[in-house]
Amino acid sequence: MATNSSPSPGLSLPSTSALPPLRRIDVSSLNPADTPVLRIKTDEDVEAWKQTRGYQDYGLFLRRLAESVVGCSLPYGDPEPDPAAVAVIAMLDKLDKWIDEIPPLPTPQRFGNLAFRTWGKRLGEESTALLKELLPSSLHTALPFIEPYLLTSFGSFTRMDYGTGHETSFALFLLCLTLLRFLEPEPRIERQLVLNVFVRYLRLCWRLQDVYKLEPAGSHGVWGLDDYSFLSYIFGSAQLRDQKEIPVNAILQPPLPSTNLYFLSITRIHEVKSGPFHEHSSQLYSIATGVQHWSKVHTGLFKMYEAEVLGKRVVVQHIPLGGLLEWDAPQRHALSTAPTPAPFTTSAPSATPAPWATAAPLTMSTPYTAPSRGSPLPFTSSVAHTGHPGTARYPQRGPGANAPLIPARMPLGPTASTALRPLPKSSGTSTPVNGPPPPPPQSSHSKSGAGGEE
Template sequence: MIQTDHDIHSWQRSDSYLHLLLYIRRLGESVVGAELRAADQKIETEEAIGQILVLLEELESWIDDIPPQASPQRYGNLAFRDWGKRLEERCEALLGPLFPEGSRKVVPHLKPYLMTSFGSFVRIDYGTGHELSFVVFLLCLHKLGLLPDEPEADKSTVLDVFVKYLHLCWKLQDTYKLEPAGSHGVWGLDDYSFLGYYWGSAQLKENLNAKPSSVLQVPLPSRPSDLYTLSIARVRSIKSGPFHEHSPQLYSIASSVPVWSKVNSGLLKMYEAEVLSKRVVVQHLPLGEPLMPFSSNNLQTPHYSDTSRHTSNQASRINVVPPLGGSNLLPPLRQVPRTPSHAMPGLTSPFMGSSGGARFTVSRAAGRGNIPGAMGPREVEAPLASTTMGPPPTLTGNTMSHPSVKGGDHTNVENGTSERENQTGKGED
């Protein structure tokens, strides 16, 4: 597991980090132009997808069996620990049917990823690190050959499995009053999750008729067609007050970024900086041999096969040496070309290029638990008109103008403090 800054340094340069990032991007590419399934829609899925959905339905049924405790509790409901205890007791029995009889030796290695996918049973909280654990769980299933190396399987992984997982986590949060884990407060993107926004923006990024500002409309569609709008609807359902006050990051993206493709690329850079490269997030991820090695002493070298000339629709492939004994169970991951600029903690906004705009710090705690510049200098410019929690913009013709806000538009990207100090008198660590 990751415990030190040196571990973060090794993690960022490991094959496991690369495979995880490629897998997240690959799943995003699989849902471009796709819509969420209707609740009553009949679909044909891979057998493994169906088995994972059955597993998640079983976990959801436990919530009815384990109601929240009635006694007043300040931070989360202790019944969540009972739910977690049942998961620990039955986890291997749930995972076993996913694999053929002779391949179940991998189940103990998968168990930690599923166990950490739904929140902390000690702190009774949930955050992006737990969401990441579930994605690593899916990646391991892909590596082991359970999830096929096919576009339709990737699409179903997002539209069926991840959506089901989100609804389960929302039910857990509502029932057991889970606290946000490591939340940045109103200055975070979301108190609990992230990938719904990234994959949702991927669904919309080639839709030239859809604009990011559409999520500011009230009311939102009762049945959202994409994960981004679904996630926004979730935020609106659990928070009160003006949207620009309780979710200024989401509001700034919606009001300042012109197209979904920019939102999508910016969110991936932010995810790398705020989740994958944050020690306080990934330190709880059960990384290590045999499925997710990251130590610089035993890294596996990916083999890139350049078969013929690649067209724009053909990506190079990575053949990973299997960590488990026996036959090669690991199908190759398609490598997605990596853009040259990625935001790192403490640098400026990842959403726009040279169009100017306000600067803001990607991380509220710049550099904390990270290796600054570990992936190389990657500063990009920001699109946000203001990082302050000001009133919503007023519409003037076809343009959106922002009222002037005291304090200026710039933040100190070296130490992570912002111009909010001008209004509040102090910055937050």
């Protein structure tokens, strides 16, 4: 693998010194009766979760990971790879080899090849052995507190789907390893967790989706950010946050270089989806044409992640909680008056402690508001910008300069099925991939967005 251990030209190495340190949990303090279980069953439980120490730990962990990669590019290689991070990658390599040993079955199902259940059964049978091989013997008593997150990191073996909830489970798995100090919360190691470990995990999940034809879990169709992933956009926008050479609307000019997770994710969309980008990825298109600075993209995506992923019961109800991720929720009758902390509100590093590290939880100064379908994201401007000097100008949305983004009439369907969907017959004319959207339909159309995670 080619290495790049230095940041982009003109940028200094990122630092997480302005963020509070992540706490350490001694394995001897864990209560054997408090292993992670499914606790979120109602919308009130979601709000209760946001009051817990585990939720705040996760917010701090993601902030530290994002800050550690500001200005860094892919491919990345540290001259002194962390042995623990290398061991996690080796475990993911082993899981990848299982795909070769468990080929898809020649079944007629368009989505969800039954061989994925065989792969999942093997994971369930060998997960304990995998973790014992990964962790030192001193941490083996913590396996019941870690194993549930590994088992939920690669998709649902019942519904044969994958989504942002499973991606979150893997991030929580890394958080557990860090709380126990198998992984050290140091910027150099946190950088490896994002640019080496998470990238390896992402590629494994892409292969699982392609080989076993996994359906998106709870996809919002064209109104969602991405059918399967979200954290890759947060980390990728962090990589690009402080530089000025690459404008936000550069994503509209494929092929994109594989220098950051944001571009990798956009490239992945082009590989598995057909049709105009503004139709099948309208939210990403709205960001590209309505936000001028990567710092604003990064801040907005953090808020959107908290609202659209962590704030949705259908997504987080399958995440086990307890043990290392403490479920110390307040009484339900107090939730109506208790302030909700905002651990995912982001800004440039400063000497001010993060909002969730203060004694009294703070509310968001500019809370995320879920957009109505077809409308631009709340952190985008109403007028598309034209980029930095020397970059190509992109068409305005609609016939007027201030016209809102018009969604597709119907979503193009789950991305895993693209290879099975026949290409449309040519009509003699072609529409540019990044051209302006079609005129609005005469009758409105709506689609239920939550879906498959139930």
